[in-house]
Amino acid sequence: MWENYCAYYSINVKNMTKEKSPAGIILFLFIGLLLILLSPEDKESGMLLKLVFLHSALITAGLSLFTAGGIVGLISLLRKVSGFTLLFAIEKTAVIFWVAASIIGGIISLLAWGEVFLDAPRLIAAVIVSLLSAGIYFISTASKNPRIISFLVIGLALSVWTLIMNTGKIIHPDNPFGASGPAIKFYFIIITLAFLMLSIQVVRWMKKQK
DSSP states (O other): OHHHHHHHHHHHHHHHHHHHOOHHHHHHHHHHHHHHHHSOOBTTTBTHHHHHHHHHHHHHHHHHHHHHHHHHHHHHHHHTOOOOHHHHHHHHHHHHHHHHHHHHHHHHHHHHHSSOOTTOHHHHHHHHHHHHHHHHHHHHHHOOOHHHHHHHHHHHHHHHHHHHHHOOOSSSOSOTTTTSOHHHHHHHHHHHHHHHHHHHHHHHHHHHHO
């Protein structure tokens, strides 16, 4: 009896580990943070550049997730799909990454200029996207109408890109890495790729929790 119980418990623990373990999340988060620590410093911004790397990588991942959500929503609409587990996982992950990026952006502003410019267009846009995406996530997960859910996430993706493309830049640089040296550009690319992979792992893990 004891042997049967141990065997049953062992099997269940293995199954739970396969389904619930965020091993991929931990791995790519570790890689991303390690790359940020190893990244070169800028003569002007110094250590602050490492936070800029993190902010930019999270922003890129967030925009990619919103875009992916819009594409999945469009496919669901055209194919009349009723299951939205993947879509909700993408939405939730996008909100987390975007809010984290917005908070880090505020910290960078505080460290660089001694204050957070609440009237900065980019900050206002980031806050609007955060509130809009969180609201649409809760509305879509509460809705039972597949068409409404699809339209909401498609509209969110379009709204995010419209806001970002039409928001002016005060204080915020146009392209913080475009005029940088090869080493900084290289680290920007690989750090961004690490956080894109992290976002995929988070989506997969979120999907398994449903």
